[in-house]
Amino acid sequence: MSLIDSATDGQLLPLQLDYQRFMQLGSRRLPQTLYMHERGYRSDTINTDSLGLRYSHWAGKRYSPAERGSTARVNLLVGGSTAFGIGASGDDATVASHLSALTGEVWLSLAGCGLSATQELLLFLTHQHRLGKIGHVVILSGLNTLAQEALSELLATGSDPRQAYLNSFNETLQAPPCKGADSLWQRLRQALVPRREQPALSWSLPPADKRLMRAADCIGRTLRQWDRLLADSHATLTFILQPLLPWCRDTVPAAEQARLDALQQQPVPFDQLLAGVFDAERHSAFFRRIKNQADSVACYDMNCMLDSSPVFAQSLFVDRLHFNDLGNNTLAKVITAKLGLAQDKQRLRKVTPIKLV
Secondary structure, rough: OOOOOOOOOOOOOOOHHHHHHHHHHHHOOOOOOOOOOOOOOOOOOOOOOOOOOOOOEEEEEEOOOOOOOOEEEEEEEEHHHHHHHHOOOOOOOOOOHHHHHHOOOOOEEEOOHHHHHHHHHHHHHHHHHHHHEEEEEEEEEEEHHHHHHHHHHHOOOOOOOHHHHOOOOOOOOOOOOOOOOOOHHHHHHHHHHOOOOOOOOOOOOOOHHHHHHHHHHHHHHHHHHHHOOOOOHHHHEEEEEEHHHHOOOOOHHHHHHHHHHHHOOOOOOOHHHHOOOOOOHHHHHHHHHHHHHOOOOEEEEEOOOOHHHOOOOOOOOOOOOOEOOHHHHHHHHHHHHHHHHOOOOOOOOOOOOOOOO
């Protein structure tokens, strides 16, 4: 079932509710502890290993950094919630699982909702000893780092009603439905009394160009660090700027537009952290700066590649940055074709030393 189906009334669908509950469980952050999802989570939609990382599927088996078995070589898909697979109907429908099927090799999901470029690197360092020999590393990312440029300044403004959300930052997190049975009176009151909409939070953000520049510089520095870490492993490293619907499409399919209209009635604060960055000119400047800062690391922009798919005109997005099953499959096919992963032509890479900036 797609998140877009029957979404015009603005109500959360069962699949989306499952993701909301999952992320709420994992929204607790501890000092000096890298944020990660609920460990050993089980549902029909999403399952995580003992480290809180999502399983990918290949050849009838499931794999994760904690459960890679005797696999001689693994590949990594790194990123935030898009790489993680928010919106997929199951673990076997994520980008990592589709990459496994398309390339005939195991792809592990090393992704977490809300992680910035620096946090993605920390996640790799935390679990590097578990991964064994690494073939390809594809980082499908970019938007969390941009959003967190706004988030860091908002957190520095002190305590206010926004703080509870800001401290539990996620790309799609909304208030979860209340658990437990309501009394008859509570149910009648909810049915008879009109629901009062919460006013949208109004935030004073730094200028969009400033946020874009800082985020691009952070991503570029981090990519150079990745390059140095992987230098002796002969693994290939690729950065792909993740898709954002306004950056991808000039015309939005009807099903996607219906979903966006529904989200307008129940907005996600993450969208506000991206305020002012949706136009094409800023998007292009953002990617160019990332590519310039990344030195020799291969960088591609999925926003400019996705329309090469024969199914591009169909409904692929479930919101501005997450995909349904067809969308995840499309991303995997574009990545595979662009990087020639099916033919797997590994080459030694010339490594550029890190510049301290």
